[in-house]
Amino acid sequence: MISINSFEDYKKQYALSVQNPEQFWEDKANQFVWKKKWDKVLEWNFEEPDVKWFLGGKLNITENCLDRHLKERAHQTALIWEPNNPNEAVRKFTYKELHSEVCWFANVLKNNGAKKGDRICIYMPMVPELAIAVLACARIGAIHSVVFGGFSFNSLSDRIHDADCNLVITADGGFRGSKDIPLKSVVDEALKTCPTVKKVIVLERTKCNVTMLADRDVWWHDEIKKVSDKCEVEIMDAEDMLFILYTSGSTGKPKGVVHTCGGYMVYTAYTFENVFQYDATSLPLGGTKSGIFWCTADIGWITGHSYLVYGPLLAGATTLMFEGIPTYPDAGRFWKIIDKHSVNIFYTAPTAIRSLEAMGLDFVKPYKLNSLRVLGSVGEPINVEAWEWYYKNIGKENCPIVDTWWQTETGGIMISPIAGITVTKPGFATLPLPGVQPVLLDEHGNELLGNNVEGRLCMKFPWPGIIRTTYKNHARCKEAYFSTFKNYYFTGDGCRRDADGYYRITGRVDDVIKVSGHLLGTAEIENAINEHPDIVESAVVGFAHEIKGWGIYAYVIPDRERKDSDELKKEITATVNKFMGAIAKPDKIQIVSGLPKTRSGKIMRRILRKIAEGDINNLGDTSTLLDPAVVEEIVKGKV
Ligand code: WTA
Numbered sequence: 138m139i140s141i142n143s144f145e146d147y148k149k150q151y152a153l154s155v156q157n158p159e160q161f162w163e164d165k166a167n168q169f170v171w172k173k174k175w176d177k178v179l180e181w182n183f184e185e186p187d188v189k190w191f192l193g194g195k196l197n198i199t200e201n202c203l204d205r206h207l208k209e210r211a212h213q214t215a216l217i218w219e220p221n222n223p224n225e226a227v228r229k230f231t232y233k234e235l236h237s238e239v240c241w242f243a244n245v246l247k248n249n250g251a252k253k254g255d256r257i258c259i260y261m262p263m264v265p266e267l268a269i270a271v272l273a274c275a276r277i278g279a280i281h282s283v284v285f286g287g288f289s290f291n292s293l294s295d296r297i298h299d300a301d302c303n304l305v306i307t308a309d310g311g312f313r314g315s316k317d318i319p320l321k322s323v324v325d326e327a328l329k330t331c332p333t334v335k336k337v338i339v340l341e342r343t344k345c346n347v348t349m350l351a352d353r354d355v356w357w358h359d360e361i362k363k364v365s366d367k368c369e370v371e372i373m374d375a376e377d378m379l380f381i382l383y384t385s386g387s388t389g390k391p392k393g394v395v396h397t398c399g400g401y402m403v404y405t406a407y408t409f410e411n412v413f414q415y416d417a418t419s420l421p422l423g424g425t426k427s428g429i430f431w432c433t434a435d436i437g438w439i440t441g442h443s444y445l446v447y448g449p450l451l452a453g454a455t456t457l458m459f460e461g462i463p464t465y466p467d468a469g470r471f472w473k474i475i476d477k478h479s480v481n482i483f484y485t486a487p488t489a490i491r492s493l494e495a496m497g498l499d500f501v502k503p504y505k506l507n508s509l510r511v512l513g514s515v516g517e518p519i520n521v522e523a524w525e526w527y528y529k530n531i532g533k534e535n536c537p538i539v540d541t542w543w544q545t546e547t548g549g550i551m552i553s554p555i556a557g558i559t560v561t562k563p564g565f566a567t568l569p570l571p572g573v574q575p576v577l578l579d580e581h582g583n584e585l586l587g588n589n590v591e592g593r594l595c596m597k598f599p600w601p602g603i604i605r606t607t608y609k610n611h612a613r614c615k616e617a618y619f620s621t622f623k624n625y626y627f628t629g630d631g632c633r634r635d636a637d638g639y640y641r642i643t644g645r646v647d648d649v650i651k652v653s654g655h656l657l658g659t660a661e662i663e664n665a666i667n668e669h670p671d672i673v674e675s676a677v678v679g680f681a682h683e684i685k686g687w688g689i690y691a692y693v694i695p696d697r698e699r700k701d702s703d704e705l706k707k708e709i710t711a712t713v714n715k716f717m718g719a720i721a722k723p724d725k726i727q728i729v730s731g732l733p734k735t736r737s738g739k740i741m742r743r744i745l746r747k748i749a750e751g752d753i754n755n756l757g758d759t760s761t762l763l764d765p766a767v768v769e770e771i772v773k774g775k776v
Contacts, residue, residue, distance in 0.1 A: 199239060260284045263459065291716040297334060309342055384544075391661065430449050488516070538554070630644065631645070725749070
């Protein structure tokens with residue numbers, strides 16, 4: 138339920154949430170269906186770390202996403218699906234229909250041996266069955282681990298391994314723009330090294346050729362015929378795992394971020410309703426007349442989890458899911474979809490806005506866009522120019538833009554305007570939501586008080602959606618988020634608080650980069666490059682990129698034998714594609730004979746970043762390097 142109705146209200150609620158967080162969140166949690174209420178609201182310490190919300194509470198999140206709405210909104214559209222090909226039919230599911238689909242598939246999972254606590258990997262295209270699979274896992278208490286369809290077999294098998302999944306849900310392939318992406322064959326390749334996987338359920342989507350392994354692989358449509366649409370929910374503890382979602386870190390191995398059932402539910406619903414001012418109770422029931430919410434993110438990322446599936450369904454909203462890409466069949470596709478479905482709230486990424494801005498207004502002009510009420514931005518800093526273009530040309534100066542800062546680890550939005558209620562400021566995520574207590578620290582961990590300060594963004598108090606652990610490796614969770622600054626959660630982002638007290642995220646301060654809004658570890662990309670047999674060593678850094686936000690710059694040392702540099706660069710690109718996926722493809726590759734290293738052998742990335750940025754007059758002290766001459770060579774050869 139929307140609980141913030143004015144700026145004054147926001148200030149009051151914020152103050153309350155800091156004075157008495159337990160009472161504040163208990164109030165929100167009371168709006169859901171619990172099988173058993175909690176005994177205690179919160180227990181926490183950031184040292185181990187150990188955070189628990191709604192201790193002793195019992196629930197199932199899908200009962201709250203689906204069953205809870207059946208009395209009032211059984212015939213309201215829950216999910217609208219827009220296919221990649223604009224000539225293919227749209228699919229719509231009412232809450233009642235979605236409930237049945239989820240129950241059907243939950244029974245399929247059970248029939249195939251899945252049970253509470255199992256880890257299930259989902260590697261699918263953006264079709265309704267992906268959302269259905271996610272919810273079906275949650276219904277039976279299995280832990281879903283969705284892997285973005287743009288990752289290739291190596292990244293997929295790493296993630297399946299790490300989570301010890303015993304079941305994989307996939308499709309024969311997926312449509313993206315003019316391409317058919319094979320998925321099942323990638324799964325087959327990945328599973329060669331994943332003996333824990335006993336079953337693969339395959340959805341038919343592109344009808345491409347696939348090989349089905351007897352006893353392991355079954356078709357979704359065959360399995361559905363064997364079951365009913367009656368499936369009771371599994372009763373979960375508030376702190377039972379709901380899902381694992383892998384995110385890149387500064388080492389080559391991605392981290393399995395763990396979210397739990399109770400806190401994640403309360404936090405995603407609260408942030409969805411308030412930030413976007415989505416009040417299902419004030420909308421006409423039984424149709425799709427208003428209140429159409431469209432989040433363009435893939436369900437393979439946290440934004441898709443929290444604001445395409447869980448947040449909107451918890452709120453009883455109508456959520457739109459799009460299979461394709463913004464430029465197919467042309468760069469007007471987003472705007473066409475907004476008019477076609479009368480989208481009211483549109484939530485996308487700066488990289489998409491910048492690339493569509495670059496295509497020119499001719500792609501925007503044919504569309505009215507007059508159903509829009511709120512615009513959102515997520516995933517990376519939005520530059521002022523893109524913000525203004527979005528505000529003027531898409532929102533027609535009528536729609537507030539919520540620039541929402543958050544992370545896979547935070548579960549939901551943390552710092553953001555509240556649409557139409559609090560102020561907006563181009564380039565600024567502005568103010569923390571109630572319950573969120575940000576601080577800026579200097580490099581020694583001292584809190585920077587007052588305004589007009591810049592430092593590392595940390596949180597000093599838990600919120601219900603906070604990461605609980607990294608799967609099977611709690612030490613890594615502690616190390617990555619709770620060790621840099623004692624007793625704080627460290628976000629990895631730099632941030633400025635301006636004279637008015639508004640927050641502006643300045644970007645990552647670690648070895649991960651945001652490429653087109655996708656978080657990628659430079660070490661992970663290096664590992665993929667190093668799979669090429671002729672590469673001795675590589676170093677990857679980011680450089681500012683007009684459309685993507687950050688581009689990937691790779692320095693590579695080949696074997697002495699390799700002289701054909703153009704051919705080698707092509708091969709490296711293909712290698713990255715094969716092992717990690719097209720999203721990690723380097724924008725620039727420079728062949729070098731050595732890398733700047735300290736005497737202890739550590740690569741000086743600071744220098745490589747400066748060269749990649751073209752900032753060569755300011756390389757700092759290079760005299761302590763093992764081989765200072767190598768810097769000169771690299772500067773000369775910059776691509
Ligand atoms: C960046 C995405 C500036 C930030 C939800 C963060 C942003 C990382 C914004 C998390 C924003 C996300 N302004 N930067 N509005 N939103 N970021 O885990 O660097 O894919 O740490 O979660 O994206 O990326 P992730």
